[in-house]
Amino acid sequence: MTIVEVTTLEPEVLEEAIPAHLKRPRTRPRSSPPGFTPKHASYSARFDEDVAILPMVYIGLQFPPRARVEPAIQTIEDGIAGSFGPDFHDRARYVDSQGKENIIFALYWRGRENHQRWNNLKPDGWWHADLAIGGEIGAFEERYQPSVMDTETTFSHPHPEGYATLADGMSGKTDTHEYWGSARDRIPRAQFDDLAPGVLHHADDPAKSETQGRTVVVQPHENLCLLRSGQDWTDTSGAEREFYLTEVRPLLEAGMREISEDGAGMGCHFNRYVQLEMDGAPVERTYSLSAWRSLADLEAWVKADTHLQIFGAGIRHFKKAGERAKLRLYHEMMVLKASDQRFTYFNCHNQTGMLRRLPDTRRSKVP
Amino acid sequence: MTIVEVTTLEPEVLEEAIPAHLKRPRTRPRSSPPGFTPKHASYSARFDEDVAILPMVYIGLQFPPRARVEPAIQTIEDGIAGSFGPDFHDRARYVDSQGKENIIFALYWRGRENHQRWNNLKPDGWWHADLAIGGEIGAFEERYQPSVMDTETTFSHPHPEGYATLADGMSGKTDTHEYWGSARDRIPRAQFDDLAPGVLHHADDPAKSETQGRTVVVQPHENLCLLRSGQDWTDTSGAEREFYLTEVRPLLEAGMREISEDGAGMGCHFNRYVQLEMDGAPVERTYSLSAWRSLADLEAWVKADTHLQIFGAGIRHFKKAGERAKLRLYHEMMVLKASDQRFTYFNCHNQTGMLRRLPDTRRSKVP
Numbered sequence: 001m002t003i004v005e006v007t008t009l010e011p012e013v014l015e016e017a018i019p020a021h022l023k024r025p026r027t028r029p030r031s032s033p034p035g036f037t038p039k040h041a042s043y044s045a046r047f048d049e050d051v052a053i054l055p056m057v058y059i060g061l062q063f064p065p066r067a068r069v070e071p072a073i074q075t076i077e078d079g080i081a082g083s084f085g086p087d088f089h090d091r092a093r094y095v096d097s098q099g100k101e102n103i104i105f106a107l108y109w110r111g112r113e114n115h116q117r118w119n120n121l122k123p124d125g126w127w128h129a130d131l132a133i134g135g136e137i138g139a140f141e142e143r144y145q146p147s148v149m150d151t152e153t154t155f156s157h158p159h160p161e162g163y164a165t166l167a168d169g170m171s172g173k174t175d176t177h178e179y180w181g182s183a184r185d186r187i188p189r190a191q192f193d194d195l196a197p198g199v200l201h202h203a204d205d206p207a208k209s210e211t212q213g214r215t216v217v218v219q220p221h222e223n224l225c226l227l228r229s230g231q232d233w234t235d236t237s238g239a240e241r242e243f244y245l246t247e248v249r250p251l252l253e254a255g256m257r258e259i260s261e262d263g264a265g266m267g268c269h270f271n272r273y274v275q276l277e278m279d280g281a282p283v284e285r286t287y288s289l290s291a292w293r294s295l296a297d298l299e300a301w302v303k304a305d306t307h308l309q310i311f312g313a314g315i316r317h318f319k320k321a322g323e324r325a326k327l328r329l330y331h332e333m334m335v336l337k338a339s340d341q342r343f344t345y346f347n348c349h350n351q352t353g354m355l356r357r358l359p360d361t362r363r364s365k366v367p
Numbered sequence: 368m369t370i371v372e373v374t375t376l377e378p379e380v381l382e383e384a385i386p387a388h389l390k391r392p393r394t395r396p397r398s399s400p401p402g403f404t405p406k407h408a409s410y411s412a413r414f415d416e417d418v419a420i421l422p423m424v425y426i427g428l429q430f431p432p433r434a435r436v437e438p439a440i441q442t443i444e445d446g447i448a449g450s451f452g453p454d455f456h457d458r459a460r461y462v463d464s465q466g467k468e469n470i471i472f473a474l475y476w477r478g479r480e481n482h483q484r485w486n487n488l489k490p491d492g493w494w495h496a497d498l499a500i501g502g503e504i505g506a507f508e509e510r511y512q513p514s515v516m517d518t519e520t521t522f523s524h525p526h527p528e529g530y531a532t533l534a535d536g537m538s539g540k541t542d543t544h545e546y547w548g549s550a551r552d553r554i555p556r557a558q559f560d561d562l563a564p565g566v567l568h569h570a571d572d573p574a575k576s577e578t579q580g581r582t583v584v585v586q587p588h589e590n591l592c593l594l595r596s597g598q599d600w601t602d603t604s605g606a607e608r609e610f611y612l613t614e615v616r617p618l619l620e621a622g623m624r625e626i627s628e629d630g631a632g633m634g635c636h637f638n639r640y641v642q643l644e645m646d647g648a649p650v651e652r653t654y655s656l657s658a659w660r661s662l663a664d665l666e667a668w669v670k671a672d673t674h675l676q677i678f679g680a681g682i683r684h685f686k687k688a689g690e691r692a693k694l695r696l697y698h699e700m701m702v703l704k705a706s707d708q709r710f711t712y713f714n715c716h717n718q719t720g721m722l723r724r725l726p727d728t729r730r731s732k733v734p
Contacts, residue, residue, distance in 0.1 A: 120587060120709035
């Protein structure tokens with residue numbers, strides 16, 4: 001006797017978010033309800049099979065308003081422009097919880113090799129080599145190297161941002177969104193892995209080996225979840241623009257404040273809600289970069305009241321604007337192996353990035 | 368009509384040096400003469416299929432005799448002992464062409480992940496963070512990450528050294544040695560790749576991006592060839608020991624001097640002929656680590672007079688000592704992609720490692 005497995009057939013026009021070459025036998029079933037079909041369009045970035053790793057580096061400068069930060073910016077821009085530099089990068093700015101200005105460069109490579117070559121050409125700590133210990137400018141570098149198995153994207157429009165700018169294309173409309181658990185269902189590794197977090201070690205290494213001078217390296221833990229979630233209202237106008245700016249954005253900003261300031265209890269290690277810049281001037285695009293103890297923690301927040309309000313406002317926005325909606329939303333999310341993360345902080349205040357998660361005894365080494 | 372390919376059958380007792388799972392269709396034939404069978408035994412390290420990368424890091428300290436180098440040694444030993452540290456390491460010493468003492472730590476990992484985790488826990492430049500710019504102690508770090516496709520070993524005895532200590536075992540006797548070109552025939556990638564060198568760029572990046580303070584990073588080139596070639600006379604005695612020390616070693620040392628001092632014209636970037644230490648005291652084991660512009664350059668030197676004399680002395684040694692020969696020779700060799708190399712020099716003299724190959728204008732930045 002043969003056992004015939006019957007699967008629900010999806011409407012022909014929709015694709016799965018996971019591309020064919022990353023499909024694996026599922027030991028962990030999808031969460032989509034039986035017969036589910038999403039109402040709105042969503043797209044995912046597609047890479048050819050030759051792309052296995054998507055290295056990305058976030059470099060930040062942190063300084064009091066009106067500090068003379070131009071030389072430090074120039075150092076980083078020169079570094080980005082060097083041989084084998086990123087295939088795509090963008091620059092953003094925000095004021096953090098301590099009232100410091102932050103400029104954030106996000107660097108992306110398509111594949112491991114050029115990133116590694118670039119990195120191999122850089123002197124250790126090149127991004128802070130010109131800064132003085134105890135000076136008014138701090139800097140940090142957060143490196144991530146997700147496998148394509150460990151990450152997913154979703155876009156309201158086939159309009160790439162982040163690493164999707166390096167993709168070979170966008171999928172057609174997918175069936176893997178608009179239900180609880182859909183982000184997990186889009187991550188190829190989650191087909192067979194529960195993505196459970198490892199423990200954040202504080203005391204594994206003696207301070208000596210992790211902390212030298214004013215540089216602090218934070219030990220990563222398994223399956224940290226990193227979310228870049230973005231908004232682009234450049235092309236909106238009239239009533240749609242008004243609705244976004246007065247109804248959606250205030251709720252988004254309240255949610256951003258919540259996880260930025262009180263995220264610890266929810267498993268949010270840090271959050272930065274930043275505005276992109278072109279040629280040094282702000283543009284109508286924002287994103288938040290948030291790091292979570294696990295995808296499960298993020299999933300829990302997504303179902304909590306603050307986020308439900310943001311989510312509801314987003315739904316109302318697209319319902320109101322209809323098919324011609326010009327507001328573009330996207331995210332790229334990844335669940336990272338410990339070996340694919342590196343966190344280095346130089347001369348930064350102790351509420352910066354992963355430093356927030358260190359016990360006071362460790363954090364106090366940083367000014 | 369079918370074309371039948373006839374290959375020479377090797378005697379059943381001998382294996383190929385390339386393991387089955389790294390065999391690829393050969394577009395570049397082996398160099399072994401028809402019907403060739405080697406006279407002496409040779410073995411190669413064998414790794415299971417799960418091992419794809421063999422990261423190794425050479426860390427050196429360079430100092431005038433009698434410098435107080437103990438704290439710098441301790442920093443490196445603490446680093447080695449940290450979480451996810453090397454699966455094997457050894458320590459050696461030599462006096463370089465400038466009369467400086469050098470202590471060399473060779474660190475090996477079985478596979479990429481733990482090396483990456485270890486590296487991600489280390490502050491940038493941790494290996495020289497306690498050293499003063501302009502002080503009497505210099506330090507360098509040379510990182511290599513060969514794929515198992517890019518490297519080979521050969522051993523006169525099934526007695527591992529270097530990365531072979533991390534192997535799953537030794538092969539049986541192989542057929543892939545004792546003829547010109549056999550080293551190339553042992554490298555899996557050479558089955559389909561000529562391993563031609565890339566150009567050593569001097570001026571690709573402005574000095575600014577490569578040189579900061581007293582740290583110099585040297586830009587790698589494609590297919591640099593790295594050879595660790597070792598000698599172990601620990602177990603020799605009587606006439607065999609006498610022969611090695613009076614007939615073989617002096618010729619070896621002359622050859623080492625030749626490529627250390629005058630290697631540039633032969634394509635030898637640098638050579639270090641070092642003696643291993645256990646608990647800080649020398650043991651009866653030496654190795655040379657030499658970096659070549661290409662495998663072809665190394666092959667040319669191997670056929671040149673100086674090396675032929677060493678080679679001849681080795682043959683006489685094993686002929687004389689017969690099957691009970693206790694002298695153990697080995698090498699591990701790799702042809703490295705540019706992205707798998709990283710060279711960093713801090714406060715070192717300008718005849719150190721790859722610094723020898725920089726034009727004077729670049730080298731003069733280093734004391």
